[in-house]
Amino acid sequence: MATPTVVLLPVWAAGHLMSMLDAGKRLLARSGGALSLTVLVMQAPTEKDRSEVASHIRREEGSGLDIRFHHLPAVEPPRDYVGIEEFVSRFVQLHADHMKAAISALTCPVAAVVLDFFGTTLFDVCRELSVPAYVYFTANAASYALMLRLPALHEEVTAEFGEMEGMVDVPGLPPVPPSSLPLPVMDKKNPNYTWFVYHGRRFMEADGVIINTVAELEQSVLDAIADGRCTHGIPGPTVYPVGPVLSLPSSPRDEQPQPHECVRWLDAQPPASVVLLCFGSGGFFTATQAHEVAQGLERSGHRFLWVLRGPPAAGTLQPTDANLGELLPEGFLERTKDKGLVWPTKAPQKEILAHAAVGGFVTHGGWNSTLESLWFGVPMVPWPLYAEQHLNAFTLVAYMGTAVAMEVDRKRNNFVNASELERAVKALMDGDSDDGRKVRKKATEMKAACRKAVEEGGSSYSAVGRLSEDIRKGAVRVSE
Known part of the structure; x- marks a missing residue:
């Protein structure tokens, strides 16, 4: 009989696509040849995204693994959308017939279908075909717990969350300030809020939820989910914490091509002396904000590597390469040339975080970046910009203890003053700072937990094994 296959349907964004593929490859390895992978590829809505997806697929096709890629017909993207959550959810929904x-x-x-968490509308297709449906959740367990809780919160909190009195109850977490909720949740009239509630309700229909987290990082949250405390006592789908799922270089540095210029600059810096500032694929600064950052860094006195991107071009969403002459204060680069490097385009974040010279990370707090930082034991200062990052910032500071808090003004588009950045960097990097000592110690503990989890016998290794066994039980032949 032909080898049963697990069908993956990822969203095209790199943080979703590559994470799901890497999790799929772990499942493939643990199955011992009992499963294969079939990846259904949606044609991304922009040429740039299509080019990046094609590049990822070429690399995977050359890996020799039992992975087949099937390109779905193109669909016309929605035009009348309010935000990215609505756009992605509706765009995925349009692929139902093709899927x-x-x-x-x-x-x-077909042993199972694994859907991105924006794809819960496609549960209906899986039910029609009598195929088990799993969700791959690229964010953390705290975000999943909030989404499970949200349908009930919608009824309990009649006002806007930003206007409610007191804290938000998310079982397993400390009381959550309303200001730490994800941006789409802050406006109940927004279609993006409606989609959050919709997905949170439909997650309960999944046969299982695969989360890119480590049990030891979020144990109380995972316990609350398992106990039904997020869903009025009704047991939810089985959760498989399989993280950290990271695409890491497989060969030692000395076997790789010429190191990146940022890495070569780090080679000349003392151990744990540099703070990295990097804000993901969507993070950028205006000149006004960049001036505040420059002043804060200069006044902190600490070494820094700042990956600075400029605002998107008109009609686009992606940041541009920074024009340093326009974005930075006059004379800043000259005054800081012995202590800092400003890099105006994309940089190899994982290689930088792995470097011994990096002692702290000012980050937008995207979950993939957070896991990378924890994997290398680098403490953080979260500067959330969009999506669920404000909740991530709260969990890093108040729950995991791996980050120094920084005041971010959400009403001013997440603006940070120079004095506040200076304070946070000093607290993170100064050797005699109590806050710095605490978060460095916690980050070191989390590094050990992350690495132990994926080793044989570790919590994530075992979760992948359970997932493989459960999926193999569900294999069915599908016909028209």
């Missing part, structure tokens, strides 16, 4: 046809045409048994 059904692709799965129906497979000649091997």
Whole structure:
């Protein structure tokens, strides 16, 4: 009989696509040849995204693993959307018929379908085909717990969350300030809020939820989910914490090509002396904010590597390479040339975080970046910009203890004053800072926990094994 396959349907964004693929490859390895992978590829809505997806696929096709890619027909993207959550949810929904046809045409048994968490509308297709449906959740367990809790919170909190009295109850977490909720949750009239509630409700229909987290990082949250405390006592789907799922270089540095210029600059810096500032694929600064950052860094006196991107071009969403002459204060680069490097385009974040010279990380707090920082034991200062990052910042500071808090003004588009950045960097990097000592110690503990989790016998290794066994039980042959 043909090897049963697990069908993956990822969203095209790199943080979703590559994370799901890497989790799929772990599942493939643990199955011992009992499973294969079939990846249904949606045609991304922009040429730039399509080019990046094609590059990722070429690399995976050359890996020699039992992974097949099936490109779905293009669909016309929605035009009348308010925000990214609504856009992605509706765009995925438009692929229902194409997904059904692709799965129906497979000649091997289908063990399961794994959907991105924006794809819960496609549960309906899985039910029509009588195929088990799993969700791959790229954010942390805290965000998943909030989304499970949100349908009930919607009824309990009649006002806008920003106007409510007291804290928000998310079981397993300390009381959450309303200001730490994800941006889409802050406006109940916004379609993005509606989609958050919708997905939170439909997660309960999944046969299982695979989360890119480590049990030891979020144990009380995972316990609350398992006990039904997020869902009025009703047990939710089985959760498989399989993280950290990271694409890390497989060969030692001395076997790799010429090191990146940022890495070569770090080679000349003392151990744990440099604070990295990097804000993900969507983070950028205006000149006004960049001036505040420059002043704060200069006054802190600490060494820094600042990956600075400029605002998107008109009609686009992606940051541009920074024009340093326009964004930075006059004379800043000259005054800081012995202590700092400003890099105006993309940089190899994982290689930088792995470097011994890096002692702290000012980050937007995206979950992939957070896991990378924890993997290398680098403490953080979160500067949330969008999506669920404000909740991530809260969990890093108040729950995990791996970050120094920084005041971010959400009403001013997440603005940070120079004095506040200076304070936070000093607290993070100064050797005699109590806050710095505490978060460095906690980050070191989390590094050990993350690495132990993926080793044989570790919590994530065992979760992948359970997932493999559960999926293999569900293999069915699908026909028109």
